[in-house]
Amino acid sequence: MNTFVGRLRGLPSVQVTLAGALLVLGFLIAAQIAAEGPRNRYSTEERSPLIETALGLQAQQEALKSEIVGLRTRIGDLEAQDPGAADSLRRLYRDLEDARVRAGLIAVTGRGLAFRLEDGTQGGGLDALVTARDVRTLVEELWLAGAEGIAVNGERMVGTSAILDIGGSILANSAYLSPPYTVTAIGPSDLYDRLRASVAFVAFVQGRIEPSGLHLSVAELDSVDLPAFAGTVNLRYATPVASTAP
Amino acid sequence: MKLKLGTNRLTVTAVAGLLGILVVGQLRGQAGVPGLSNLTVTELTQLIANVTAGNDQLRDEVVDLTRQEAKLTEARDRGETTVGELAADLARIRAWAGLTAVSGQGIAITVNGAIAGAGIEEILNELRNAGAEAIAVDGIRVVAGVVVAGEPGGLSVANSALGDAFEIRAIGSPQILTGTLTRTGGVIAQVTATYPDVRLSVTPVDAMTLAATDLDLGPTNASPRL
Numbered sequence: 377m378n379t380f381v382g383r384l385r386g387l388p389s390v391q392v393t394l395a396g397a398l399l400v401l402g403f404l405i406a407a408q409i410a411a412e413g414p415r416n417r418y419s420t421e422e423r424s425p426l427i428e429t430a431l432g433l434q435a436q437q438e439a440l441k442s443e444i445v446g447l448r449t450r451i452g453d454l455e456a457q458d459p460g461a462a463d464s465l466r467r468l469y470r471d472l473e474d475a476r477v478r479a480g481l482i483a484v485t486g487r488g489l490a491f492r493l494e495d496g497t498q499g500g501g502l503d504a505l506v507t508a509r510d511v512r513t514l515v516e517e518l519w520l521a522g523a524e525g526i527a528v529n530g531e532r533m534v535g536t537s538a539i540l541d542i543g544g545s546i547l548a549n550s551a552y553l554s555p556p557y558t559v560t561a562i563g564p565s566d567l568y569d570r571l572r573a574s575v576a577f578v579a580f581v582q583g584r585i586e587p588s589g590l591h592l593s594v595a596e597l598d599s600v601d602l603p604a605f606a607g608t609v610n611l612r613y614a615t616p617v618a619s620t621a622p
Numbered sequence: 623m624k625l626k627l628g629t630n631r632l633t634v635t636a637v638a639g640l641l642g643i644l645v646v647g648q649l650r651g652q653a654g655v656p657g658l659s660n661l662t663v664t665e666l667t668q669l670i671a672n673v674t675a676g677n678d679q680l681r682d683e684v685v686d687l688t689r690q691e692a693k694l695t696e697a698r699d700r701g702e703t704t705v706g707e708l709a710a711d712l713a714r715i716r717a718w719a720g721l722t723a724v725s726g727q728g729i730a731i732t733v734n735g736a737i738a739g740a741g742i743e744e745i746l747n748e749l750r751n752a753g754a755e756a757i758a759v760d761g762i763r764v765v766a767g768v769v770v771a772g773e774p775g776g777l778s779v780a781n782s783a784l785g786d787a788f789e790i791r792a793i794g795s796p797q798i799l800t801g802t803l804t805r806t807g808g809v810i811a812q813v814t815a816t817y818p819d820v821r822l823s824v825t826p827v828d829a830m831t832l833a834a835t836d837l838d839l840g841p842t843n844a845s846p847r848l
Binding site: 430468482483536537538544545562576602612 | 659676688718721755757766768793
């Protein structure tokens with residue numbers, strides 16, 4: 377024991393200071409990792425190539441969606457240039473344009489709302505994270521209030537849109553979206569009043585948003601732009617039934 | 623002025639400098655991939671599988687649209703009309719959007735018992751995720767804007783009341799739809815755990831027809847940005 381104390385006393389003060397500093401640093405790093413909460417659970421080297429792969433796939437998806445929107449625009453232009461544009465053809469063009477607007481395949485603009493849905497403060501646990509269900513609830517309430525078009529972080533919501541949880545983030549239309557989430561909607565001028573009058577929306581705010589510490593803010597805007605849906609409209613299993621209408 | 627720095631002090635300075643560089647590098651690296659750096663290995667794998675499947679569908683769409691564009695360009699260059707191409711495109715878009723009736727194979731989910739609209743929406747969300755191309759609830763086509771809402775015993779869809787027994791029908795791959803819904807821990811298991819009084823059964827259907835929506839999906843407040 378005396379030998380150990382003697383050797384300790386013999387150490388230069390700088391080495392003791394360095395050892396103490398490193399000890400404190402180690403403790404602080406461990407405490408920081410422990411306090412970062414459920415969004416940062418793993419940090420292993422195998423994640424790096426997966427993150428790179430995911431980023432590469434997201435970039436590919438962006439490029440494919442841009443290509444689809446571009447192709448649809450060019451196809452629309454080509455159809456409009458058809459040299460044999462008789463009355464029947466013009467009607468067909470109009471019907472096509474109308475169907476594309478109704479299907480959400482064309483970008484639209486109009487008066488509406490923009491919601492921002494954010495995680496709660498750290499320390500709130502899993503309840504303080506925005507989930508796919510929260511985003512879906514907001515989207516559903518907006519539809520019920522009379523919204524004509526909705527987008528989540530720039531992803532247009534259509535009849536085939538699914539919103540899923542991936543860890544603490546979401547997938548919408550197969551696109552990876554990370555918080556905060558911006559939900560934009562076009563609708564009647566009283567869209568927000570209708571929403572606030574909804575018992576289910578009030579229950580969502582009072583029973584989920586407020587107790588969990590989530591942040592929900594809204595702005596009423598004179599002009600909201602919604603992008604076109606850039607996903608697939610191919611049908612592999614469904615076949616259109618010939619119309620019996622005259 | 624003389625600098626009398628010992629080896630130890632130089633070591634401390636070098637270590638601190640290196641540590642600083644590493645910390646800044648790590649912070650910048652994490653800032654560059656918002657959200658992704660917070661996912662676990664399992665979640666990242668799940669994400670990659672989902673995005674890969676989505677990208678495959680998008681590639682198919684690009685191939686179809688490119689073919690369509692080429693046909694239209696060819697027809698225009700020859701001075702021909704493209705009625706057939708336009709009519710096929712119109713039929714496909716209208717069917718996809720729910721504006722016309724569609725037929726095909728798929729599944730039927732019978733719902734018996736008290737369940738909230740949120741529970742049915744969970745099932746519809748999973749059907750969409752599994753690739754359902756058309757869905758109807760109690761015969762009412764589910765299109766953009768149609769939501770099953772209400773508390774147990776008071777459900778409604780598109781302003782029509784739903785009883786405690788009704789059917790959800792979806793067109794798509796019966797195997798994929800059934801497998802996705804009924805897997806262990808899947809949406810059927812989750813919903814029945816949340817609503818223990820409800821009974822759900824999933825049955826493959828060889829052929830069904832889902833009616834077109836009655837709703838007018840034309841915008842009155844939104845203007846196309848052509």
